[in-house]
Amino acid sequence: MKKPNYGIDAPGLVRFFFAAGIVAGLACIATIFILPGQQFWAYLVDIILGILSAYFIGMGCLMIYWSSVVKIKNRDLVLDQIPWMGDERVLDVGCGRGLMLIGAAQRLTSGHAIGIDIWSAQDQSSNSPEGAIDNARIEGVVEKIEVRTADMRSLPFADHSFDVIVSHWAVHNLAIEVDRHLSISEMVRVLKPSGRLVLCDIENRDAYAKKLKALGLTDCRTVFRPLTDIVLSAVSFGSFRPTTIYARRPT
Numbered sequence: 001m002k003k004p005n006y007g008i009d010a011p012g013l014v015r016f017f018f019a020a021g022i023v024a025g026l027a028c029i030a031t032i033f034i035l036p037g038q039q040f041w042a043y044l045v046d047i048i049l050g051i052l053s054a055y056f057i058g059m060g061c062l063m064i065y066w067s068s069v070v071k072i073k074n075r076d077l078v079l080d081q082i083p084w085m086g087d088e089r090v091l092d093v094g095c096g097r098g099l100m101l102i103g104a105a106q107r108l109t110s111g112h113a114i115g116i117d118i119w120s121a122q123d124q125s126s127n128s129p130e131g132a133i134d135n136a137r138i139e140g141v142v143e144k145i146e147v148r149t150a151d152m153r154s155l156p157f158a159d160h161s162f163d164v165i166v167s168h169w170a171v172h173n174l175a176i177e178v179d180r181h182l183s184i185s186e187m188v189r190v191l192k193p194s195g196r197l198v199l200c201d202i203e204n205r206d207a208y209a210k211k212l213k214a215l216g217l218t219d220c221r222t223v224f225r226p227l228t229d230i231v232l233s234a235v236s237f238g239s240f241r242p243t244t245i246y247a248r249r250p251t
């Protein structure tokens with residue numbers, strides 16, 4: 001049976017890590033032969049190159065593992081926190097190949113889920129509307145979903161259109177803080193009163209929570225694993241700290 005393919009995030013960065021790891025590894029091997037042995041500095045150069053090689057290759061493997069295993073397991077943990085009725089109108093902002101969009105659609109009976117994206121190949125491998133639709137077909141929910149091309153800074157929907165809005169690892173792709181805040185404001189604008197917002201991302205957790213509260217959302221809950229957060233933050237120099245924020249629009 002065909003399996004869904006939810007892609008690899010930031011494929012360019014993954015390629016960079018593997019290439020840098022191989023270059024550092026080869027340089028490490030070469031210096032063993034080139035640099036005069038028995039000298040402290042020659043050992044030091046070798047050790048540094050060896051550590052760099054292991055670090056880069058390790059980071060590449062971590063990114064692939066996270067995209068292809070952890071993210072998929074986490075989808076159900078995240079979505080199970082929502083008290084689904086089955087008739088919701090759902091929006092996935094930056095849906096990519098449909099991970100959350102399809103997870104939400106699996107929880108719907110009469111409801112409908114829409115995914116929007118600009119399909120950036122830099123942010124996810126083989127990113128396309130067809131990729132999300134194919135995955136939905138494989139997962140048996142194609143009739144419950146729809147994908148559209150749209151920018152998260154200007155959502156093409158009327159105010160108060162959705163019962164549930166999810167966004168998974170997408171907002172950080174906006175490089176400028178003003179744009180990230182604009183995108184969050186747009187999500188809040190199109191959320192119905194009593195609607196729920198689930199914002200998962202790898203950076204900016206405090207700024208997002210502050211913005212959501214400033215926009216009047218209530219029941220804000222920030223969820224992350226403290227030990228995992230410390231380890232991932234250390235190895236990624238603070239750039240990879242997966243967090244989920246749950247919030248609700250007051251009635």
Ligand SMILES: C[S@@+](CC[C@H](N)C(=O)[O-])C[C@H]1O[C@@H](n2cnc3c(N)ncnc32)[C@H](O)[C@@H]1O
Pocket residue numbers: 006009010093094095096097098099100116117118119120121123124127150151152153167168169170171173174
């Ligand atoms: C790392 S991928 C995550 C995709 C998907 N949510 C997932 O978890 O598998 C980030 C997604 O955000 C999308 N994206 C980036 N900037 C966007 C923008 N301005 N508007 C809409 N989507 C955007 C990218 O095209 C990409 O599909």
